[in-house]
Amino acid sequence: MPRPEAARRAGINERTARDWDHGVRKSRNSRFYPDGRRVNYSTGQTTIESMTSPPAALDTLQKQVHPRFLTLADRERIADLDRAGWSRRAIGRDLGRPASTIKRELDHHRNADGSYGAYTAQRRASAQRVRPKPAKLAAPGRLRDYVAQGLRKRWSPEQISNRLVEDFPGEEDMRVSHETIYQALYVQSRGGLKREVSAALRTGRLRRTPHRSPEHRRSRFTDPMVMISERPAEVEDRAVPGHWEGDLITGAHNKSAIITLVERSTRYVMLGHVPGEHTAEAVGGVLSELITALPDHLRGSLTWDQGSEMAGHKAFSVATGVPVFFCDPASPWQRGSNENTNGLLRQYFPKGTDLSVHGRLDLEHVAQELNERPRKTLGWETPAERLATLV
Structure with a gap:
């Protein structure tokens, strides 16, 4: 019967049934896996424990294995038919196995003199299956x-x-x-x-x-989001400049933050200083200052993830005229340019440090360094040079 039905009849959770099927057992706050791993969920540590039945103590020749593996009896039959001159396809038909399985078996387990021995092959296969390696x-x-x-x-x-x-x-x-x-x-x-x-x-x-499953997430916003699937095609192919990707990088204990903006076609970077808490009001204010400093033709759109700092996205769009599109949950690749830039910025602003100590001039200096780096994707032009032709 299906596992959910079997679990219901046994009065256990379906996940517990799956664990039993896979040989996983639990004890207090730890889970023990057949390959010897022990995961402690209190500390987050994964360790390798000694196996309860050492491989040396097992009868490797008679140990039962999954039906997809060849048994000792199968190997004895292969040895007999191989000595009789049968082809691999014929041996496979006799055993109800693909010819490729027979080929791998004979190729991998022949002795130095070219002969094939069932017991030798069984011992080798058992030794190769031992876990952990x-x-x-x-x-x-x-x-x-x-x-x-x-x-x-x-x-x-x-x-x-x-x-x-x-x-x-x-x-x-x-x-x-x-x-x-x-x-x-x-x-x-x-x-x-x-x-x-x-x-x-x-x-x-x-x-x-x-990672939390996307379907288990709930919307953080009162105003409905416009999803990235509704974003115009001109944004996707990067043909038209003025479309931006944005995010926050946060500091120690999530108490400080820097706004990062990247223009999709030129990879031009702008950084916003958020001196205090990165609430929706604070982020919206700094973000509006950055966007309104741009020429009108470079205010096409903004793509952001579903972070709570963008709860005021509707007010931002009304104030700046820039529509905001939201990525799907747990899909950072939909803002690939911004994610890449955030990785580069961590060289200047390491994780776990206080970002509030960096003022506006510090951020301008870092942004200038990034915008003056030649980029392969721009034909080794710099973002600053590429943007200068558009302003």
């Missing part, structure tokens, strides 16, 4: 040194992973996925990269944070 970056070596060096240069895990292919084209041992690097940074006891955490990632997070 040794972390790839836990042991010192060239690969770990390369990853650590890339992180110190503020490369993202994805950049490191792909650059390895370019720098070591013929060395398969110099390969690591970006997810493995994230695991080495985030998961306790698996890393070897703990010292790199504070400076390694742009977010500066010590652990991953869950």
